[in-house]
Amino acid sequence: MRPIDVEALRYPRKPMAVVTGASGALGAEITRQLLKRDWFVVATYRSRPSEDQRQGTLWERFDAGDPETATRLKWVTEDLPHHLQAVFCCAGAPSSKKPVADTDPDEFARVYEANVITFAAAWRALAARARFDGSSVLAIGSDAGRAARPNNGPYTAAKAALEALVITLAKEEARHRVRVNLLAPSLIDSPLAHEVMALKGVTDPVSYFDGLPWNRALELEEVATACIDLATAPQWRYASGQVYPLLAAS
Numbered sequence: 129m130r131p132i133d134v135e136a137l138r139y140p141r142k143p144m145a146v147v148t149g150a151s152g153a154l155g156a157e158i159t160r161q162l163l164k165r166d167w168f169v170v171a172t173y174r175s176r177p178s179e180d181q182r183q184g185t186l187w188e189r190f191d192a193g194d195p196e197t198a199t200r201l202k203w204v205t206e207d208l209p210h211h212l213q214a215v216f217c218c219a220g221a222p223s224s225k226k227p228v229a230d231t232d233p234d235e236f237a238r239v240y241e242a243n244v245i246t247f248a249a250a251w252r253a254l255a256a257r258a259r260f261d262g263s264s265v266l267a268i269g270s271d272a273g274r275a276a277r278p279n280n281g282p283y284t285a286a287k288a289a290l291e292a293l294v295i296t297l298a299k300e301e302a303r304h305r306v307r308v309n310l311l312a313p314s315l316i317d318s319p320l321a322h323e324v325m326a327l328k329g330v331t332d333p334v335s336y337f338d339g340l341p342w343n344r345a346l347e348l349e350e351v352a353t354a355c356i357d358l359a360t361a362p363q364w365r366y367a368s369g370q371v372y373p374l375l376a377a378s
C-alpha cells in the first residue's frame with residue numbers, strides 16, 4: 129500500500145490523462161485539447177521534449193527501448209493525486225516505404241518497437257493505477273494495419289499486431305472496468321504524413337490529398353477530438369475491444 133500523501137489530498141483532484149508520444153503532432157493536439165478542458169496531462173516524449181510547457185502538463189521521457197523510463201512513468205503517475213481517466217497511446221513511427229525484399233530486418237524491429245512495444249510498455253507501467261481508477265485506454269493504429277498496401281511492410285505488420293494486442297488487453301482488463309480501444313485513422317495532414325509522402329516520391333501533396341476519399345486528408349484537430357470523445361465521452365462507456373477506422377481508404 130502506498131502511504132497517504134497529505135499534501136496531495138489538499139491538491140484539487142482533476143481528471144488526468146497519460147499521452148504517450150505527446151511530442152508528436154497528434155499527441156500534442158490531444159494534450160492541447162485536454163488542457164483546454166482543464167485536465168491534467170502526463171505527456172511523454174522520447175527524443176525531443178516539447179517547447180510548449182503549459183501549466184497542467186508534466187513532461188516525462190518515455191522510450192520503449194529504455195525500461196527505466198517506463199519505471200519512472202509508473203512512479204510519477206502513481207504519485208499524482210488526480211484521477212487517471214484516460215491513456216492515449218500516440219507513439220509510433222513509419223516505415224521507409226520499401227518493398228519487403230529491400231527492407232533491412234532491423235527496420236521491422238524498430239518500427240515494431242515504436243508502434244507496439246510502446247503500447248505494451250506503457251500499459252505495464254500504468255496498469256495498477258489504471259485498474260484502480262477504471263481508466264479508458266485508446267491506442268492509435270492506422271488504416272494501414274488492414275489495407276496492407278505494397279511497400280509498407282514493417283508499418284502494416286506493426287499496426288496489425290497493435291490491433292491484436294488491443295483486443296487481447298480489452299479481454300484481460302474487462303474485469304477491472306478498464307476499456308481498451310483502437311482508432312485507425314487514414315492519412316492525417318501532419319509533418320509525419322508529409323515525411324511519408326516524400327518517401328513515396330509524392331511531389332504535389334495537394335493533388336495527392338485530392339485522390340483520397342472525400343478528396344482530403346484528415347485534420348489533426350478532428351482526429352484528436354475523435355480520440356478524446358471515444359476514450360472519455362459517456363456515450364462510449366460500453367465500447368471496449370473495438371477498432372474504429374477513420375476515413376479508411378481502400
Ligand SMILES: NC(=O)c1ccc[n+]([C@@H]2O[C@H](COP(=O)([O-])OP(=O)(O)OC[C@H]3O[C@@H](n4cnc5c(N)ncnc54)[C@H](OP(=O)(O)O)[C@@H]3O)[C@@H](O)[C@H]2O)c1
Nearest residue numbers: 149151152153154174175176191192219220242270316320
Ligand atoms: N500522421 C498520420 O498521417 C497518421 C495516420 C494514421 C495513423 N497515425 C498514427 O498516429 C500516431 C501519431 O502520429 P503523429 O503524426 O503524431 O506522429 P509523430 O509526429 O511522428 O509522433 C510520434 C511520437 O512517437 C514517439 N516515439 C517514436 N518512437 C518511440 C519509441 N520507441 N518510444 C517512445 N516514443 C516513441 C515520438 O517521440 P520523439 O519525437 O520525442 O522521438 C513522437 O512523440 C502514430 O502512432 C502514427 O502511426 C498517424
